[in-house]
Amino acid sequence: MKTVSILGATGSVGVSTLDVIERHVDQFSVVALTTNQNIDLLYDQCIKFRPKLAVVANVEHADKFIAKFKGESYMPELASGQDGLKLAASMAEVDCVMAAIVGAAGLPATLAAAAAGKHIMLANKEALVMSGDLLMSLAKQNNSQLLPIDSEHNAVFQCLPVGNDTCEIEKIILTASGGPFLTKTLAEFENITPEEACAHPNWDMGKKISVDSATMMNKGLELIEACKLFNVNVKDIEIVIHPQSIIHSLVAYPDGSMLAHMAYPDMRVPIAHALAWPKRISSGVDVLSLTEIGALEFSKPDYDRFPCLKLAYDAMDAQQSATTVLNAANEIAVDSFLKEKIRFTDISLVIDATLQDIEHVVVDELDVILEKDQQARIFACSFIRDSLTRH
Numbered sequence: 001m002k003t004v005s006i007l008g009a010t011g012s013v014g015v016s017t018l019d020v021i022e023r024h025v026d027q028f029s030v031v032a033l034t035t036n037q038n039i040d041l042l043y044d045q046c047i048k049f050r051p052k053l054a055v056v057a058n059v060e061h062a063d064k065f066i067a068k069f070k071g072e073s074y075m076p077e078l079a080s081g082q083d084g085l086k087l088a089a090s091m092a093e094v095d096c097v098m099a100a101i102v103g104a105a106g107l108p109a110t111l112a113a114a115a116a117g118k119h120i121m122l123a124n125k126e127a128l129v130m131s132g133d134l135l136m137s138l139a140k141q142n143n144s145q146l147l148p149i150d151s152e153h154n155a156v157f158q159c160l161p162v163g164n165d166t167c168e169i170e171k172i173i174l175t176a177s178g179g180p181f182l183t184k185t186l187a188e189f190e191n192i193t194p195e196e197a198c199a200h201p202n203w204d205m206g207k208k209i210s211v212d213s214a215t216m217m218n219k220g221l222e223l224i225e226a227c228k229l230f231n232v233n234v235k236d237i238e239i240v241i242h243p244q245s246i247i248h249s250l251v252a253y254p255d256g257s258m259l260a261h262m263a264y265p266d267m268r269v270p271i272a273h274a275l276a277w278p279k280r281i282s283s284g285v286d287v288l289s290l291t292e293i294g295a296l297e298f299s300k301p302d303y304d305r306f307p308c309l310k311l312a313y314d315a316m317d318a319q320q321s322a323t324t325v326l327n328a329a330n331e332i333a334v335d336s337f338l339k340e341k342i343r344f345t346d347i348s349l350v351i352d353a354t355l356q357d358i359e360h361v362v363v364d365e366l367d368v369i370l371e372k373d374q375q376a377r378i379f380a381c382s383f384i385r386d387s388l389t390r391h
């Protein structure tokens with residue numbers, strides 16, 4: 001029986017994780033579940049999976065959550081705030097941690113899981129973009145196995161040689177659906193609404209990652225994530241547009257072989273892989289019908305219409321704290337776009353201006369990372385207020 005803690009249980013990845021676990025209750029038991037503020041869903045999940053610990057990160061909702069258990073024979077222990085998340089990530093009873101909180105808010109708990117030597121199923125890509133070197137070295141020091149949940153990185157993981165030895169590979173090819181605006185002209189980008197940006201053609205995801213997919217910053221974050229996870233250089237990674245999202249990524253070898261991972265676009269596939277690794281379990285997703293799919297298409301990304309992708313390359317070139325700044329500025333810009341304070345096309349302007357303003361330094365400690373993250377957030381907010389005043 002593997003024991004699992006799910007950070008971000010009420011989100012899209014969290015819900016899919018519980019869906020897979022429910023199919024294999026003889027193999028997995030849920031020890032901790034966390035939410036930010038969705039206490040209704042967390043309550044339902046607790047009643048069904050009976051974890052020992054429930055964490056409501058937003059303290060204001062904690063009392064209301066506990067009141068829901070009045071009259072029940074079962075009540076989980078309750079924790080809140082970042083300390084509660086770190087506890088859920090590092091409890092002695094837990095074998096595997098699903099890191100599925102969105103954004104920088106997930107970093108401290110993911111680091112706590114690595115420090116505690118847990119088997120980490122990593123969906124929270126922002127943690128790697130913000131502090132990849134620190135997270136990877138902490139995981140190595142503490143024998144913490146990192147299993148990628150992002151479908152592309154999970155695909156690469158499955159196509160790499162045993163032991164993830166990237167010395168003998170030619171290159172990694174990350175596929176990108178291109179998002180909902182793949183065929184829109186630049187002139188049409190100005191008036192894109194949050195609703196349109198969140199309507200991804202292939203994947204059903206949380207709002208932040210959906211907007212990232214629409215700007216293609218998601219692929220930029222994934223480029224950085226791949227460099228950190230697999231210890232490869234940017235030049236060893238190619239990004240290819242593949243609108244059907246059937247091939248999730250590929251690894252090319254010097255002998256001309258290319259290995260691809262293929263599946264229907266459903267997060268339960270990488271989640272089931274990571275939960276059962278090194279074994280295999282059913283995910284609830286059908287095996288592909290190749291004849292029904294018919295044709296697969298591939299093309300090059302367009303950096304003029306999707307400048308966020310280019311900014312991610314720039315940040316990776318600058319290295320050090322630039323990717324921390326890129327991530328923070330993107331989180332502020334996406335949030336402002338979702339709140340209709342800025343236009344879709346302003347997102348890249350905010351990130352570009354922030355990357356240019358903040359000095360890049362060597363990051364080897366969490367304090368430095370958090371300081372850069374804060375500086376970038378403050379600058380991005382003031383840039384939006386002072387320079388993008390259309391609303």
Ligand code: NDP
Nearest residue numbers: 008010011012013036037038057101102105123124205206
């Ligand atoms: P969602 O927005 O659907 O869910 C996010 C989860 O994090 C929710 O449980 C949310 O709680 C919680 N959360 C949000 N803010 C905080 C906070 N400040 N403190 C503590 N918890 C918080 O996101 P997704 O599931 O879509 O994505 C999660 C992560 O996985 C992201 O990093 C994303 O990039 C990555 N990912 C997602 C994929 C997908 O298909 N969705 C695919 C690949 C990667 P609440 O419900 O209360 O808001």
